[in-house]
Amino acid sequence: MSANGIKLYHPTGILRGKVQLPASKSESNRALLIQALSQKKITLHNLSDANDTVLLQRLLHAPEKKINAEDAGTVMRFLTAYFSLTNQSKILTGTERMCQRPIGILVEALRELGAEINYLDKEGFPPLEILSFKPRFSGKAKVKLLGDVSSQYISALLLCAPALPAGLELELEGKIASRPYIEMTLALMREFGVKAAFAGKRIEVEKQNYAGGAFAVEADWSAASYWYSIAAFAKEAEILLLGLKGNSLQGDSRVAELMKRFGVKTTFLPEGALLTKTAEPEEKTAIDFSDIPDLAQTFAVLAATKNVELEMTGLESLRIKETDRIAALQTELTKFGVALTEIKPGAFLVKNASNFKGEGFESHPLSNSKNQIKTYHDHRMAMAFAPLALLQEIEIEDPEVVRKSYPKFWKELRKVGFVIAEV
Numbered sequence: 001m002s003a004n005g006i007k008l009y010h011p012t013g014i015l016r017g018k019v020q021l022p023a024s025k026s027e028s029n030r031a032l033l034i035q036a037l038s039q040k041k042i043t044l045h046n047l048s049d050a051n052d053t054v055l056l057q058r059l060l061h062a063p064e065k066k067i068n069a070e071d072a073g074t075v076m077r078f079l080t081a082y083f084s085l086t087n088q089s090k091i092l093t094g095t096e097r098m099c100q101r102p103i104g105i106l107v108e109a110l111r112e113l114g115a116e117i118n119y120l121d122k123e124g125f126p127p128l129e130i131l132s133f134k135p136r137f138s139g140k141a142k143v144k145l146l147g148d149v150s151s152q153y154i155s156a157l158l159l160c161a162p163a164l165p166a167g168l169e170l171e172l173e174g175k176i177a178s179r180p181y182i183e184m185t186l187a188l189m190r191e192f193g194v195k196a197a198f199a200g201k202r203i204e205v206e207k208q209n210y211a212g213g214a215f216a217v218e219a220d221w222s223a224a225s226y227w228y229s230i231a232a233f234a235k236e237a238e239i240l241l242l243g244l245k246g247n248s249l250q251g252d253s254r255v256a257e258l259m260k261r262f263g264v265k266t267t268f269l270p271e272g273a274l275l276t277k278t279a280e281p282e283e284k285t286a287i288d289f290s291d292i293p294d295l296a297q298t299f300a301v302l303a304a305t306k307n308v309e310l311e312m313t314g315l316e317s318l319r320i321k322e323t324d325r326i327a328a329l330q331t332e333l334t335k336f337g338v339a340l341t342e343i344k345p346g347a348f349l350v351k352n353a354s355n356f357k358g359e360g361f362e363s364h365p366l367s368n369s370k371n372q373i374k375t376y377h378d379h380r381m382a383m384a385f386a387p388l389a390l391l392q393e394i395e396i397e398d399p400e401v402v403r404k405s406y407p408k409f410w411k412e413l414r415k416v417g418f419v420i421a422e423v
């Protein structure tokens, strides 16, 4: 699909079928980094087909000096640590947006460890020139860094830590954002025989070698969230998300419990997770997104158009993702008469002024002039708004954007009856 835009709708609102999810890009990218750092043979099964993963796999072993991480945050941050600490001289850049996403906290930590890194444009942002690594610590390296901007800096350092001459001790300062992603990193390290101690705000990793072995990447829970939203919007839904398991390394698996409040039930079957629409949403609820930032857009759009008053906290990191997700949501939700209002720093209230009760598609205030969704180079904008096609025909700009995490998204929508055409 290489259209400027697509229009989509669902003729019946009744959804039954089996759906394929992508494999987790977060797990895939950690596993790929561990594989590159291990001297033993590591076999990875079910790697994600997300562009973020395909890209990392290629760039880890690319002979070129100039490396382009495109719009992939984990790729940019993981490779910065990897090239620095394995002493590979590289120039690391990305899209225009990537060059506006901060990386100073990670670069500072790497410099303290002994990496020579220069900023090629703006201080604190890509592009970077990575020159050399001369360890500055004779014993265990100790670094303090802020934990409230991006957990990807912490994961990047942890993944490379076992290869440092005498291990690493990280002391996290401030709030720890996206904590489940740090836990996922440590779990993946453990999977390959590397132990770490995470107590309070201190994480310690001794010098160790990654063991060989095999690992199968789980299905992606962040991607699953759009299907939950689809189930909530449907008149009737029974959707089987193939391969999705309850006991997951991914923090975003919390979507299963949270979506009960929006009337979607999950039943774990041997084949995957069965989503069933059982009720209409609660009228008012609150969710803290500090641990689950990638779910924020899913819930904001769902609450907004289902007339749920939703208090969203822990949104501090949303302005430095693929786009300023707060601004993007505010602009697009206004089209539905919904305000996303800041009530204190990092906290927002979703409130629908149009009194729509979510009862049916004809009565929805979404009028033809308002049904064009802009996506701002952000895959999650496209996927979070797509379920609105169950209410009325909508247009989504730049459908290709989903390739970052879920290239087959539109194909899977078609399988359960969505009608999609290029515009």
Ligand SMILES: O=C(O)C1=C[C@@H](OP(=O)(O)O)[C@@H](O)[C@H](O)C1
Pocket: 025, 026, 027, 073, 074, 149, 150, 151, 152, 155, 177, 178, 181, 293, 294, 317
């Ligand atoms: O480590 C990871 O795989 C990720 C961590 C999170 O980023 P932050 O730690 O920057 O919030 C998340 O938003 C991103 O999609 C993936």
Ligand SMILES: C=C(OP(=O)(O)O)C(=O)O
Pocket: 071, 072, 073, 074, 075, 294, 321, 322, 380, 405
């Ligand atoms: C924020 C995301 O990705 P990244 O930070 O890795 O670009 C995301 O996938 O929503």
